[in-house]
Amino acid sequence: MSNSARLPVEMRYEPKEKYLSFQRDSLEDIESFWANIARQLVWHKNWDKVLKWDPPFAQWFVGGTLNASENAVDKHVKSWRKNKAAYLWEGEAGEHRSITYRELYREVNRFASVLQHFGLRKGDTVAIYMPLVPEFPIAMLACARLGLPFTVVFSGFSAKALAERIQDCEAKIVVTADGGYRRGKILRLKSIVDDAVNESPSVKHVVVFRRTGDNVPMSEGRDHWWHDLMAKAESYVAPVPVESTHLLYILYTSGTTGKPKGVAHGTGGYLTFAYATQEWVFDAKDEDVYWCTADIGWVTGHTYLVFAPLMHGLTSVMYEGALDYPDPGRWWEIVERYGVTILYTSPTAIRSLMRYGDHLPRSHDLNSLRLLGSVGEPINPAAWQWYSDVIGQGRCPIVDTWWQTETGGIMISPSPHLGLVLLKAGSATLPLPGVDADVVDEKGQTLAPEEKGFLVVKKPWPGMFMTLYKDPERYRQVYWTRFPGLYYPGDYAMRDTDGYFWLLGRADEVIKVAGHRLGTKEVEDVLVSHPSVAEAAVAGRPDPVKGESIVAFVTLRNVANPSNDLSEELKQHVRLMIGPIATPEAIYFAKLLPKTRSGKIMRRVIKAVAAGGPIGDLSTLEDGASVDEIRQAIEALQMAEKTAKSS
Numbered sequence: 001m002s003n004s005a006r007l008p009v010e011m012r013y014e015p016k017e018k019y020l021s022f023q024r025d026s027l028e029d030i031e032s033f034w035a036n037i038a039r040q041l042v043w044h045k046n047w048d049k050v051l052k053w054d055p056p057f058a059q060w061f062v063g064g065t066l067n068a069s070e071n072a073v074d075k076h077v078k079s080w081r082k083n084k085a086a087y088l089w090e091g092e093a094g095e096h097r098s099i100t101y102r103e104l105y106r107e108v109n110r111f112a113s114v115l116q117h118f119g120l121r122k123g124d125t126v127a128i129y130m131p132l133v134p135e136f137p138i139a140m141l142a143c144a145r146l147g148l149p150f151t152v153v154f155s156g157f158s159a160k161a162l163a164e165r166i167q168d169c170e171a172k173i174v175v176t177a178d179g180g181y182r183r184g185k186i187l188r189l190k191s192i193v194d195d196a197v198n199e200s201p202s203v204k205h206v207v208v209f210r211r212t213g214d215n216v217p218m219s220e221g222r223d224h225w226w227h228d229l230m231a232k233a234e235s236y237v238a239p240v241p242v243e244s245t246h247l248l249y250i251l252y253t254s255g256t257t258g259k260p261k262g263v264a265h266g267t268g269g270y271l272t273f274a275y276a277t278q279e280w281v282f283d284a285k286d287e288d289v290y291w292c293t294a295d296i297g298w299v300t301g302h303t304y305l306v307f308a309p310l311m312h313g314l315t316s317v318m319y320e321g322a323l324d325y326p327d328p329g330r331w332w333e334i335v336e337r338y339g340v341t342i343l344y345t346s347p348t349a350i351r352s353l354m355r356y357g358d359h360l361p362r363s364h365d366l367n368s369l370r371l372l373g374s375v376g377e378p379i380n381p382a383a384w385q386w387y388s389d390v391i392g393q394g395r396c397p398i399v400d401t402w403w404q405t406e407t408g409g410i411m412i413s414p415s416p417h418l419g420l421v422l423l424k425a426g427s428a429t430l431p432l433p434g435v436d437a438d439v440v441d442e443k444g445q446t447l448a449p450e451e452k453g454f455l456v457v458k459k460p461w462p463g464m465f466m467t468l469y470k471d472p473e474r475y476r477q478v479y480w481t482r483f484p485g486l487y488y489p490g491d492y493a494m495r496d497t498d499g500y501f502w503l504l505g506r507a508d509e510v511i512k513v514a515g516h517r518l519g520t521k522e523v524e525d526v527l528v529s530h531p532s533v534a535e536a537a538v539a540g541r542p543d544p545v546k547g548e549s550i551v552a553f554v555t556l557r558n559v560a561n562p563s564n565d566l567s568e569e570l571k572q573h574v575r576l577m578i579g580p581i582a583t584p585e586a587i588y589f590a591k592l593l594p595k596t597r598s599g600k601i602m603r604r605v606i607k608a609v610a611a612g613g614p615i616g617d618l619s620t621l622e623d624g625a626s627v628d629e630i631r632q633a634i635e636a637l638q639m640a641e642k643t644a645k646s647s
């Protein structure tokens, strides 16, 4: 696929060899490679040792001390950037706020003072459960200023899920808001917090930011209004230098079974990796307007909406609400209003927007855009092409970025800053410098090109998580035992003859039809390549003959309507593209699909609906999306199934 010819001259790709040799050189001496980057951060004390590698535990920049909030805000207040916008915030109802670096600095200091007045000391933990408002990063940075590890819990999670996380990390304070807005409705966050805190004895105080003005009960002595506390706060609190390996945050993510995993990130290594990857991948400059659409409840928001862009002094757009509210042109309006130059979003958002057709993006001025990014799932070639043609107007390279909560930052992606490689729709291209990725077979042996296997990382990198919180054994077991000595992220992958990585979905998402293994993604990609289909989720259903048979749930683009003919056409389409073995036994047309906060389809739910079994308790869904939204999606799925069966 040659789209490079249409890119602006400065974005044309470099010969792959140059890029590959840079990649190789960085791996020869990873310690000095990463140390050179770490030196660009502000340290209180230099490290004694770059890497202490006691497999599978890595400690980066051992002996060094620094402070994350100082790297994110103090640094800029001393420079011309002090009055530059750090965040251009837009509320769902259309309010605007612009927060300069100087203002951000003042608020972070004052909120740190608030936390200090509660008697919190370095190492105490804080839980944050907030809507997407500027006070969200302010709370995170204030915690970091005092060396208080924080855990952000996505605001779509239920009280039960919130309580489980608060209890696991023994948070002393919860920072929340009276509510938030989602599709014009109020999410009652404070009442969820009340339920969670009632079961969580570690919590001594709850700080409530007033967002909606809703009347919420405040428990005397325990609950405090953000603005009351801030009015009495000091305007400066010295940043507490912490060891490079000091816990910066814990982010809970779902495991295949049991309780969520507390992914624990340190400070110095994480920040170094965030800093480097932001530059390599987004090539952002001072004049850019950068918009990472992720919620901060997801790791993408932590790294690429908070720490990395702030360390670089960038201007970020932050939008509170739903992408299609009040209409599906909202995002394009935002791009036009702020002159967004870099847009970083997920394949699921791209597919949702795609289904409304081209007229909405075409009726807005998207000429400011120069770089587009994707994260969260493999981006199917059809969505990639639409993103490139309709949103990027053939001008903007697409960076498809593969990474995980555990990796802390982007691992495999094109790197416009270092010299872009030829892009291929659907491939995350090559590992970033210092990242030693490989594709191996069941025994851990490197596979030949074009062979499918397991993605692994062979050398430690600074962004890697330190452990699973309070559970080092599980850390070892989940990530390091499958292939001893290699980090196993749990993804399927393939490398082509050019060495490009193709991510093929989670390794556990395999359906076995009559003995043949099929990745759910293979079938889904083919379905969404059909012009009528917006999104697809397939699952296996137990079948007495074939072991499993395939059922597919699809949402349609606006141009199409459900019909038996279309269902047959889609079955034929899959049959032709993959083979008879992959032909779905049933196609169900749904209005929406249940998704996690990062837009990943909830396989467990899809599987349960497909098999006709019980869905289980929604409040315990480990990787929450809004419980309400999931419930609606399930109803839509069940409805789709019923309609199909009765017709």
Ligand code: 6R9
Residues within 6 Å of the ligand: 253, 299, 300, 374, 375, 376, 377, 378, 379, 400, 401, 402, 403, 404, 405, 406, 428, 489, 490, 491, 503, 504, 505, 506, 598
């Ligand atoms: C950042 C994030 C991690 C899993 C990961 C993989 C999938 C993410 C991807 C991708 C293919 C991409 N994933 N980005 N797959 N191409 N560009 O998503 O973190 O929520 O922890 O999920 O997401 O399967 O292992 P997280």
